[in-house]
Amino acid sequence: MVREEIIRLENVSFSYGQKEFLKDINLSIYKDDFLGIIGPNGGGKTTLLKLVLGLLKPKKGKIRVFGKTPKEGRESIGYFSQFKDIDFDFPITAFEIVLLSRVGKKLFKRYTRQDKEAAEKALKDLGIWHLRDNKLSELSGGEKQRVFIARALANEPEVLLLDEPMSNLDMHIQEEFYGILRQLNKKISIVLVDHDLEMLSKHAKEIVCVNKCNTHTIRYHDIDELKMREICNV
Amino acid sequence: MFEILQYQFFQNALIISVLASLAAGIIGTYIVVKRMSLISGSIAHAAFGGLGISYFLGINPLAGGTVFSLLSAFSIAFFRKSAGNRLDTLLSFLWATGMAIGLVFIFLTPGYATDLFTYLFGNILLVSEVDLFMILLLDMVILSTVFLMFNSFLSVTFDEEYSETRNMPVTLVDMILFGLIALTVVATIRVVGIVLMIAILTIPAASAQLFHKTVKGIMITSSAITLFATVTGLFVSYYFDFTAGPIIVLIISFIYLLSILVSRPGVFSFFSSHFSFHVDQKVK
Numbered sequence: 001m002v003r004e005e006i007i008r009l010e011n012v013s014f015s016y017g018q019k020e021f022l023k024d025i026n027l028s029i030y031k032d033d034f035l036g037i038i039g040p041n042g043g044g045k046t047t048l049l050k051l052v053l054g055l056l057k058p059k060k061g062k063i064r065v066f067g068k069t070p071k072e073g074r075e076s077i078g079y080f081s082q083f084k085d086i087d088f089d090f091p092i093t094a095f096e097i098v099l100l101s102r103v104g105k106k107l108f109k110r111y112t113r114q115d116k117e118a119a120e121k122a123l124k125d126l127g128i129w130h131l132r133d134n135k136l137s138e139l140s141g142g143e144k145q146r147v148f149i150a151r152a153l154a155n156e157p158e159v160l161l162l163d164e165p166m167s168n169l170d171m172h173i174q175e176e177f178y179g180i181l182r183q184l185n186k187k188i189s190i191v192l193v194d195h196d197l198e199m200l201s202k203h204a205k206e207i208v209c210v211n212k213c214n215t216h217t218i219r220y221h222d223i224d225e226l227k228m229r230e231i232c233n234v
Numbered sequence: 235m236f237e238i239l240q241y242q243f244f245q246n247a248l249i250i251s252v253l254a255s256l257a258a259g260i261i262g263t264y265i266v267v268k269r270m271s272l273i274s275g276s277i278a279h280a281a282f283g284g285l286g287i288s289y290f291l292g293i294n295p296l297a298g299g300t301v302f303s304l305l306s307a308f309s310i311a312f313f314r315k316s317a318g319n320r321l322d323t324l325l326s327f328l329w330a331t332g333m334a335i336g337l338v339f340i341f342l343t344p345g346y347a348t349d350l351f352t353y354l355f356g357n358i359l360l361v362s363e364v365d366l367f368m369i370l371l372l373d374m375v376i377l378s379t380v381f382l383m384f385n386s387f388l389s390v391t392f393d394e395e396y397s398e399t400r401n402m403p404v405t406l407v408d409m410i411l412f413g414l415i416a417l418t419v420v421a422t423i424r425v426v427g428i429v430l431m432i433a434i435l436t437i438p439a440a441s442a443q444l445f446h447k448t449v450k451g452i453m454i455t456s457s458a459i460t461l462f463a464t465v466t467g468l469f470v471s472y473y474f475d476f477t478a479g480p481i482i483v484l485i486i487s488f489i490y491l492l493s494i495l496v497s498r499p500g501v502f503s504f505f506s507s508h509f510s511f512h513v514d515q516k517v518k
Contacts, residue, residue, distance in 0.1 A: 053399050071401070079399045090267055090392055091449055103389045105401040108382045135447040155400065 003030040006159055006189060007052055007073075012061030014047060021047055025061070027208060029159070034185045036204030037193045043211045045193045046082065049161050053079060066158070075104075078157030078188075080148050080165050088137050094147045095132040098122055101155040122154035123147075126180060142173045159189040166194055178203040238472060246366050247358045251464040253373045254425045258434045259442075259457025260380055261418040263449055264411060266439035268391045273310055273412075275432040276325040278419045279332045280306035282428050285353050286336030290343045295353065296368050296420055302332060303416035311405070311412040356427035356479035358468055365424055372421045376414050387411055388449060425464055426479040433483040434460055441490045444497040459489055 007029040014022040022044045029035055039045050050056040051063060054070030065073025078101070102115040123129045126146040131139060139147065145165055152160055162181075166174045181190055182203065194200050200207055238244050265274045284302025285295040306328045310321075317324050340350050352360060380387065389397045390407045398404050419431060426434050442455035463485040464478075471478035 055395060055398060074399055075401060077399065079396065081395060085395065086393060087267075087269075091443060091446055091452055092388070092392055093447055096388065096448065097392070100385075100389045100392065100396070101400060103385045103397070103400060103402060105403065107386050107403070107407065109385045111385070133447075151396075 003032075005029070006031050006066055007191075008062075008064045009048075009051070010062040010064075012051060012058045012063060014044075014051060014056060014058050022051075022210075025210070029189065029191060031158075031189055032185070033189045033191070034182070034203070034205040035189075035191045036200035036207040037191060037210055038195060038197055038200055038207055039210040041195065045210050046163055048210055049079075049163055049191070049193060052161065053077060075155075076158045078152035078155055078160045080152040080160070080162040082163050082167070083144070083148070088144070090136060092136050093133050094123065094128065094136070094139065094143075094150075095119060097136065097147055098151045098154045101151045101153075104155075118156060119150075119154045122150040125153060125184065126150045141168055142170075145169065145177075153184070157188060159191065160184070162190065162192045164193055164195070166196065166199065174199060243359060243361075244468075244472070246361050246363070247468055248465065250358060250361050250366060250369060250424060251468055252461060253369050254422045254434075255461035255464050256457050257373050257376050257418045257421045259438060259455075259460045260453045261376060261414055262435045262439040262460075263442070263452045263456055264387065264391055265415065265435050266443060267449060267452070270415070271432060271436045272322070272325050274415050274419070274435045276310065276329045277303050277307050277412075277416050278423075278428050278431045278435075279329040281332065281416070281419050281423065282337075282353065283332035283335035285423070285428075286339035289349065290339040294364055294368070296365060296423065299423060300372075300417070300420045303419045304413055306332065307412040307416035308409055311409045314408075351477075352427070353423065354427045354429050355477055356423065356425050356430065358425050358464070358478045359471060361424050369421045369424070372417045376417055376421070379410065379414060383407070383410065384450075426482055430479050430483045433486055434463075437483075437486045437490050438463070441486075441493040444493050459486065463489070 005028050007027075009025050009027045012022065012025045013020065025048070027048075037045050037048065047056065051058055052065060052070060053074050054065075063070050066076055067073070098119040099111055099115060102111060102118065103109045120129065120132075123132055126149055128143060128146045128150065131143060131147075134143075136144065136147070149160075149162070149165060152162070166177060169177065178199070181192070184190065192200070192204065197207075239248075265271055281299040281303035284298035284300070286298075287302075288295045288298030291298075310324065310328070313324055314321060336353075337350075340353075351357075386402065386407050389400075389402060390404055390411070394404055394408075397407075415435075418435070422431055422434060438456040438459040439452055441459060442452040446452045446455060463482045466485055467478040467482035470476060470481045
């Protein structure tokens with residue numbers, strides 16, 4: 001069976017200033033993938049996602065997202081970022097956050113009934129519809145993460161890019177999250193960045209190691225965890 | 235005691251109070267939720283440069299003020315990201331340079347003393363018909379833009395990077411929002427003046443934030459607080475022959491302290507909860 005390629009990176013290099021950060025990365029992501037991306041801290045995992053989203057420009061190489069440039073193709077991506085720049089004191093409810101994924105490029109956006117239904121469905125998929133009117137600051141860590149995953153889902157994407165959605169979560173909540181993601185994976189492709197190899201190898205279909213100058217794609221069934229640790233250097 | 239309401243100048247002052255309170259309450263909400271109080275202070279003081287020049291040239295000061303505040307707002311919006319940590323340098327530059335330009339031109343104009351005081355600290359009872367018309371126009375622009383772009387503003391103020399991944403023209407939305415801050419500055423100069431402006435742009439919204447979950451709620455309450463303070467200030471100013479600006483600011487500040495006491499059980503727990511919040515953030 002030939003798999004349909006949805007995202008493709010060809011010889012992509014990226015540097016912050018003089019410092020080379022990613023070098024000659026080649027990576028293909030396919031439809032229905034549940035791809036785990038792993039690598040040491042500061043190894044370029046987040047940078048890789050931002051390149052795919054067109055938030056950063058590669059120094060050289062080519063990136064195609066659904067056969068288009070990242071800026072055109074990202075319409076079909078649902079993105080969950082690390083919370084670093086989010087102000088948790090911001091006066092906004094869970095429902096409003098999820099609706100933001102529907103604003104898009106329209107300056108004078110009014111929410112339609114479809115927008116509200118999509119947001120409702122995303123909140124229900126994540127099991128947090130009852131929290132819709134809660135203010136962001138009233139939510140627990142795990143609930144916040146669910147809200148932001150719901151936001152990534154609500155624009156009805158074909159692929160989810162999740163940047164460390166499991167960080168700071170208890171083990172049993174992580175298991176529950178992976179369960180939800182596997183359910184979603186029946187319809188959409190998922191790319192998940194994490195640093196916990198054990199959990200990733202349990203749930204992802206494939207794993208890619210990213211460490212600055214090299215990427216390895218491994219089918220996790222083919223290889224034991226120790227060997228993988230060695231290759232991935234984590 | 236309300237016979238004063240028959241006078242045209244007092245009616246004008248009341249209308250200005252409503253207009254300025256709406257603009258300040260609504261735009262002030264964005265300033266507070268996005269933590270832009272220094273940016274707004276900088277735009278306000280830069281506007282003084284324009285006031286001074288138009289005063290010297292003998293045209294309506296608010297016209298020059300609008301030009302200067304818009305220019306400074308757009309330059310902040312444009313350079314904000316590339317400036318990074320140096321943003322405060324840019325803000326100080328605009329802040330002080332605008333003041334210096336304004337002072338030079340006002341000193342060059344004969345009979346400056348009273349007018350200087352008016353622009354710096356406001357004088358709501360000295361509003362001309364032309365000013366009233368200009369402020370009405372500014373308010374219409376501010377209110378209709380916020381009404382139309384509410385969701386875009388929410389998206390960009392809450393999470394700029396995510397908005398960009400949804401293909402929103404983030405820089406344009408930012409420019410428009412900063413432009414509205416500039417117009418709000420001009421609409422409120424007559425009420426509290428440049429030096430005290432930062433108070434009505436931030437303190438009412440900060441008080442309202444303690445009681446609301448959403449940006450819309452904060453906008454309504456903070457406009458109401460500002461309106462109450464300006465109208466009270468106006469009456470005090472008239473009956474006690476006192477400048478309204480400082481009175482308005484003191485009322486606003488008093489409401490803020492009261493809001494903290496009401497919204498939290500005890501001042502000590504207020505401080506301790508804020509302290510522990512910062513510790514939490516560092517751990518993450």
